[in-house]
Amino acid sequence: MDHRPRLADVAARVGVSTASVSLVLRDAPGPSAETRRRVLQAAAELGYRADRTASMLARRRRHLLGVLLDVRNPFHAEMAEEIHVAADEQGYEVVLSTLTRGRDESGAIETLLDFRCEGLLLLGPDAGAAELGKLAAEVAVVVIGRRVTDSAVDVVRSADNVGVSQAIEHLVGLGHRRIAFVDGGRGVIATARRRGYREAMRRRGLAGFITIIAGDHTEEGGSRAGRLVAALDEPPTAVVASNDRGAVGVLDAFIRAGVDVPEDISLIGYDDSTLARLAHIDLTTVNQDAAAQASHAVHAVVQRLDEGRAQPVEIVLRPRLVVRGSTGPV
Amino acid sequence: MDHRPRLADVAARVGVSTASVSLVLRDAPGPSAETRRRVLQAAAELGYRADRTASMLARRRRHLLGVLLDVRNPFHAEMAEEIHVAADEQGYEVVLSTLTRGRDESGAIETLLDFRCEGLLLLGPDAGAAELGKLAAEVAVVVIGRRVTDSAVDVVRSADNVGVSQAIEHLVGLGHRRIAFVDGGRGVIATARRRGYREAMRRRGLAGFITIIAGDHTEEGGSRAGRLVAALDEPPTAVVASNDRGAVGVLDAFIRAGVDVPEDISLIGYDDSTLARLAHIDLTTVNQDAAAQASHAVHAVVQRLDEGRAQPVEIVLRPRLVVRGSTGPV
DNA sequence: GGCGCTACTTAAAGCGCTTTAATATCGAGT
DNA sequence: ACTCGATATTAAAGCGCTTTAAGTAGCGCC
Numbered sequence: 001m002d003h004r005p006r007l008a009d010v011a012a013r014v015g016v017s018t019a020s021v022s023l024v025l026r027d028a029p030g031p032s033a034e035t036r037r038r039v040l041q042a043a044a045e046l047g048y049r050a051d052r053t054a055s056m057l058a059r060r061r062r063h064l065l066g067v068l069l070d071v072r073n074p075f076h077a078e079m080a081e082e083i084h085v086a087a088d089e090q091g092y093e094v095v096l097s098t099l100t101r102g103r104d105e106s107g108a109i110e111t112l113l114d115f116r117c118e119g120l121l122l123l124g125p126d127a128g129a130a131e132l133g134k135l136a137a138e139v140a141v142v143v144i145g146r147r148v149t150d151s152a153v154d155v156v157r158s159a160d161n162v163g164v165s166q167a168i169e170h171l172v173g174l175g176h177r178r179i180a181f182v183d184g185g186r187g188v189i190a191t192a193r194r195r196g197y198r199e200a201m202r203r204r205g206l207a208g209f210i211t212i213i214a215g216d217h218t219e220e221g222g223s224r225a226g227r228l229v230a231a232l233d234e235p236p237t238a239v240v241a242s243n244d245r246g247a248v249g250v251l252d253a254f255i256r257a258g259v260d261v262p263e264d265i266s267l268i269g270y271d272d273s274t275l276a277r278l279a280h281i282d283l284t285t286v287n288q289d290a291a292a293q294a295s296h297a298v299h300a301v302v303q304r305l306d307e308g309r310a311q312p313v314e315i316v317l318r319p320r321l322v323v324r325g326s327t328g329p330v
Numbered sequence: 331m332d333h334r335p336r337l338a339d340v341a342a343r344v345g346v347s348t349a350s351v352s353l354v355l356r357d358a359p360g361p362s363a364e365t366r367r368r369v370l371q372a373a374a375e376l377g378y379r380a381d382r383t384a385s386m387l388a389r390r391r392r393h394l395l396g397v398l399l400d401v402r403n404p405f406h407a408e409m410a411e412e413i414h415v416a417a418d419e420q421g422y423e424v425v426l427s428t429l430t431r432g433r434d435e436s437g438a439i440e441t442l443l444d445f446r447c448e449g450l451l452l453l454g455p456d457a458g459a460a461e462l463g464k465l466a467a468e469v470a471v472v473v474i475g476r477r478v479t480d481s482a483v484d485v486v487r488s489a490d491n492v493g494v495s496q497a498i499e500h501l502v503g504l505g506h507r508r509i510a511f512v513d514g515g516r517g518v519i520a521t522a523r524r525r526g527y528r529e530a531m532r533r534r535g536l537a538g539f540i541t542i543i544a545g546d547h548t549e550e551g552g553s554r555a556g557r558l559v560a561a562l563d564e565p566p567t568a569v570v571a572s573n574d575r576g577a578v579g580v581l582d583a584f585i586r587a588g589v590d591v592p593e594d595i596s597l598i599g600y601d602d603s604t605l606a607r608l609a610h611i612d613l614t615t616v617n618q619d620a621a622a623q624a625s626h627a628v629h630a631v632v633q634r635l636d637e638g639r640a641q642p643v644e645i646v647l648r649p650r651l652v653v654r655g656s657t658g659p660v
Numbered sequence: 661g662g663c664g665c666t667a668c669t670t671a672a673a674g675c676g677c678t679t680t681a682a683t684a685t686c687g688a689g690t
Numbered sequence: 691a692c693t694c695g696a697t698a699t700t701a702a703a704g705c706g707c708t709t710t711a712a713g714t715a716g717c718g719c720c
Contacts, residue, residue: 004446004468006706017670022708032668052444053386054706057675062383071407071426072604080401081430088432093441096401096426100411102418111423114382116334138334223610252610255585274402280553280582336676347700352678362698384676387705662720669714675707684699690692 005046013042025050052093056116063092065301066112068105069123071098074273075290076123079144082294083121090302092119109135119301124189136312140304142297146188154300155314156293160189160270161196163286163319167240167268168200170284170321175330176238176266180211182225182250184242190217193242193270211236215246222249229265230257237265237330244269244276247283251326262328272322282325292317335376343372355380382423386446393422395631396442398435399453401428404603405620406453409474412624413451420632422449439465449631454519466642470634472627476518484630485644486623490519490600491526493616493649497570497598498530500614500651505660506568506596510541512555512580514572520547523572523600541566545576552579559595560587567595567660574599574606574615581611581656592658602652612655622647 011018016035023030024039031039042048056062065087069076080096087094095115097108105126112120119140125132129151135141141153148155164181171179181197184190194212201210213228215221222241226249229235241247247269254261261267269276272287296315303309341348346365353360354369361369372378386392395417399406410426417424425445427438435456442450449470455462459481465471471483478485494511501509511527514520524542531540543558545551552571556579559565571577577599584591591597599606602617626645633639 008706018707019670019672019709020668023669026708028709030668035668049440049444051387051446051706053383053392053446054675055708056383057381057387057677058706058708060675060708071401071410072404074402074404077401077407081428084428084430085432096428098411098414098426100414102415110379114379116381116383219611220609249610252585255582279550280579280586281549337678338676348677349679349700349702350698353699356678358679360698365698381676384705385678387707388676388678390678390705664719665717667714667716669712670710671712672710674709676705678703678705680701680703682699682701685697687694687696689694 004051005048007048007050010039010043010046010048013046014038062116062118064115064117065092065094065119065121065298066109066115066117067094067096067121067123068108068112068125069096069098071096073123075145075271075288078290079123079294082291083298086291086295086298090298092298092302106131113139118305121297121301140301142300144293144297147192152312154297154304154312156297156300156317157315158288158293158317158319160192160319161199163270163288163321164193164196164240165200165203166319166321167270167284167286168197168204170323170327171238171240171266171268172204172206174238174266174327176236177206178209178234178236179206179238179240180213180229180236182213182215182222182229182239182241182246184246185216185221187217190242197240209236215242215249217243217246219245219249219252222246222251223253224249226250226253227257230254230259235259235265238267238327239265240268240270242270244271244273244283244285247285247326248275248281251281251283261326266327268327276322276324284324284327285322287320287322289317289320334381335378337378337380340369340373340376340378343376344368392446392448394445394447395422395424395449395451395628396439396445396447397424397426397451397453398438398442398455399426399428401426403453405601405618408620409453409624412621413628416621416625416628420628422628422632436461443469448635451627451631470631472630474623474627477522482642484627484634484642486627486630486647487645488618488623488647488649490522490649491529493600493618493651494523494526494570495530495533496649496651497600497614497616498527498534500653500657501568501570501596501598502534502536504568504596504657506566507536508539508564508566509536509568509570510543510559510566512543512545512552512559512569512571512576514576515546515551517547520572527570539566545572545579547573547576549575549579549582552576552581553583554579556580556583557587560584560589565589565595568597568657569595570598570600572600574601574603574613577613577615577656578605578611581613591656596657598657606652606654614654614657615652617650617652619647619650 007018011021024036097111121142124145132153136152143155213225215225269283269285272285276283276285337348341351354366427441451472454475462483463481466482473485543555545555599613599615602615606613606615
């Protein structure tokens with residue numbers, strides 16, 4: 001055996017046709033118990049492993065999902081992992097395609113298309129609704145984490161405004177009224193969170209205390225915002241940041257300014273990233289449930305592929321507040 | 331056209347054989363300029379894109395590299411990106427396979443094998459030399475970031491001990507003598523860095539000041555170590571951590587303890603991760619040059635595949651100290 | 661024995677592309 | 691006119707697998 005065993009090698013060893021071997025290995029009906037046993041044994045002895053490339057080609061179906069991500073984004077990484085396990089359960093294989101310099105979003109998507117993925121899961125893509133629509137004409141497309149208006153693609157995301165509302169409710173429950181918000185910039189996601197803050201404050205009759213401080217979803221932006229807050233004449237008793245990274249920046253600025261969290265000011269982030277869970281950060285934050293989002297996304301694509309759904313769906317998950325040590329009573 | 335155009339569609343439209351079209355599209359010698367022009371035009375009109383799956387199968391060569399990584403590890407993420415661009419230059423495609431729960435290292439490697447990758451790039455694998463050797467018998471294997479003794483696989487890594495030495499030299503140059511080391515645990519990498527610390531201190535006649543504080547390459551471990559250091563009767567004037575995450579933990583503990591960096595104590599990390607570059611952390615650290623490692627790894631595998639190299643190589647890169655704001659004179 | 665069944669098994673036709681050997685074309689050379 | 695060489699094109703044989711239609715047995719039954 002000078003190379004990897006092929007189907008024909010297994011067949012020859014058992015003395016049956018390649019067709020039988022193929023059927024046995026895929027657990028398809030037909031072969032007798034005896035044949036199954038012998039084939040399985042021979043395959044094991046030879047260490048046979050099917051060639052995915054060939055199987056994919058022969059099957060009309062590819063059973064391949066493509067994931068577009070920015071591998072440097074920790075949340076994407078977590079999603080990629082969850083998508084992998086969800087796809088596995090559904091009998092789909094996954095290929096990852098990441099943005100790199102020299103390989104922008106559309107380049108990365110083309111690679112996925114070249115592998116003839118049947119479905120595409122796009123993590124927070126930048127493409128507009130029109131482009132996405134065009135893509136959706138060719139393959140099943142699920143956009144994850146971002147709202148897409150008026151398009152043929154499926155969308156799975158979590159209700160960002162609700163998450164922020166929960167944060168506010170938690171703080172109000174602890175007696176806070178003077179609650180400031182560290183903004184996340186002009187993205188779709190940041191906008192939804194800002195809106196959630198405004199809504200929740202108004203709902204609680206705290207419209208007069210609405211304070212939005214510029215920020216940008218990075219530690220640095222948070223840090224700047226934190227310094228600003230700490231220097232205020234009448235600082236808030238609580239701060240909600242548009243994401244965890246921003247919150248960590250705020251925290252850093254607070255520590256340097258001698259502001260104690262949560263004794264002086266309570267702090268809440270958003271994402272429940274690994275950062276937030278670190279013992280010395282221990283941040284109250286909002287969890288987006290990556291596993292659930294991944295699972296819904298995979299199911300959505302499988303419905304299109306295997307069950308013939310044609311209408312686009314939008315699945316909006318309810319985020320969940322995770323209370324840790326960065327919040328306390330006034 | 332009810333489906334993606336195939337080679338035959340292009341051929342039919344131009345009125346030539348599929349063979350000619352294939353040759354033109356791959357820029358192979360043969361077809362005349364005129365044929366080329368017409369084929370290219372037809373392909374463009376139809377929006378033809380080759381099916382990688384079919385090409386790979388038909389070519390005896392797959393031109394596919396598999397990368398094993400833990401997508402949640404930021405350094406791996408960076409490497410994945412760099413490998414992508416390096417592979418692209420060499421005309422190879424890349425598939426990523428990540429560890430997930432329910433999919434351990436060997437499972438992830440098998441997926442790669444199922445795609446019939448010609449070469450495997452393994453980022454800091456746990457497998458032992460024996461297992462790796464067995465793998466290497468089937469495909470070209472490059473282990474990245476870790477030393478592998480006595481095996482047939484290629485290795486690309488950076489000289490961790492040298493990196494730490496550079497850090498020490500920098501500190502000594504600033505007048506420090508009392509330099510402590512926050513350890514990274516019992517991994518191969520951590521061991522090399524610890525050794526580098528010891529060697530460098532001895533070389534500078536500072537053996538008497540060698541102080542190793544337990545840690546584990548996480549923020550929490552660093553934080554614990556930092557508290558310990560801050561509480562010392564006679565604290566060091568500088569601390570070198572086994573990696574950036576540890577250093578960030580140390581920094582956090584220092585800030586809380588009122589220890590100023592770098593006025594009171596200088597601090598150095600290792601990895602030059604994005605963390606280190608953050609304005610409010612601004613950590614002096616050691617850069618491992620992910621791009622260079624990726625490029626060497628890809629070249630190594632290409633040499634085996636395209637140039638028939640059979641002897642294993644070990645490429646050890648020289649890391650580079652990046653001086654930022656966390657270090658200063660005593 | 662012939663017929664109809666059921667239960668297996670397999671020949672053979674792809675999947676969409678690459679590649680090689682063979683064929684066709686056309687001047688140039690003698 | 692006839693061979694030779696280039697040059698351009700293509701028929702056809704795969705790549706390693708899946709799938710379907712056709713085939714072979716085996717068995718009970720009239």
